[in-house]
Amino acid sequence: MSDEDITLTAGDAEVSVRPGNGGRIGGLRIGGTELLRQGERYGCFPMVPWCGRIREGRFLDGATLRRMPLNAPPHAIHGTARDGAWRTARVTENEAVITYELTDPWPHTGRVTQIVALAEDALTLTVSVETYDDSFPAQIGWHPWFHRNLGGEDVRLDFTPAWQEERGDDHLPTGQRVDPRPGPWDDCFGMPDGVGVTLTWPGQLELAVTSREKWVVVYDEQAEAVCVEPQTGPPNGLNTHPRLVTPLEPLEATTTWSWRRL
Template identity: 30%
Template sequence: MRIAAGDWQLDLDPHRGGMIRALTRQGRDILRPMPEGSTEPFESACFPLAPYVNRIAHGRFAWDGTAYTLAPNHEGQAHPLHGTAWLGAWDIEADDAHSVTQVHHHKAGTGWDWPFTLRQALSLSPDGLEARLELHNTGSRAMPVGLGFHPWFARSAVTAIAFEAEAVWLADADMLPTQTAPADALGDWSRGAGLERPDLVDHCYAGWGGALRISRTDGDVLLEGDAAPFLHLYVPPGEDFFCAEPQSTMPDAVNRMPPAPLSPGEMASIAMRIRNV
């Protein structure tokens, strides 16, 4: 399925995982394109994160006096990762030439003990992409919620990235957060820094300023987040992509910095924009 506006074009998988398959501007890849025929989310251009983001340590946490255990949900992963929506079925609720709204219904007990309905609205304008997630608690109990987006940016035309944050969470060998450090502990991104480095960056930045500038040889791009105080940065050495993920919570938040309860009937939301500067 494809939508377009101005110089921007977006391809998506309308029924599987809420995945974006490609995002281009003037025919050039802004997000890494998904291989033809692939259904693997880790090969996608972007997918939604809900009802939690990143990892939950060993799948164990307590909420409202009850202990819960989640099994790993993807091959090769030791901890449950990124929630349930990226692996689930979606339906088209509305669409036109420039926008599409998808909906995902989760029943309690399948990887998450609370039922919810999640909507993802994607819209293009001549300025770029706006994406919004809205999660509705359709159950009878309050639930923890973490929301985010996982865009995989094409790296070939990128010369530097720049953003402001208050701190970075250091991580152990399982990429689980351990302690905070000054935001420049892995490099001073506030001044703008290149992505060619020998070490892996797979860390969450707290107190994100809500904007990340991507300097490109064909014109800069701005990533923005609303209701996203955390930014998870993933820069693997030698790859043709990097990830900058706006998130409402940190990794393993239910064990470290629990989100406010989402009561029955209430909604949580997050938005992301990828646009011209």
């Protein structure tokens, strides 16, 4: 099938899916209000086969040292799938299934599948990575750009992480865990019971970002948007917390955004 944009609807919720632009969610409108920052680089894109930065673009794949292009010098950032064209496998009124074939510069062949499922009060995103050949380390995550302001007061973030990954001068975790510090953040947090972050636009909307995964990056250093990014491991995780994709066991992760009006 094609890589043309897809629109899903459920009640007064509408989601646009853009397979041709990195498999990203182009927009989420609730009652006519757009929650995601608009633009070719924004919306919400899947981070796969890694999340955040890889130190100097290098990671160990078994005993082999691999090098990824330095698209955020001196590091590689956010995977390769956001730069590729995905294809549509199946669409109904409120669900879309899109796929991406892993290719150069990633050294292994495989398929990434994203299921986008919309309900009247929730959006659920599920990504899986499967291999066509050897096992390899991988990560899955999402990078949404939520509007800081929907026309009233700025959004408020509420979450209770167990720890914060200490961030070095190179923007990567040092390996030390510290007590959570006040923002602004471009930081990774540990939530061992699962990710749970609530965004509240006072008087307008409350949205909960949840996932069974244990890691979330929060980025709120820009004036226009805030990012809440559930992921299967921390930045540089291909080196520090690799998850293995095998011929018998793909890697899969899910996040749900649920909302209610205030």
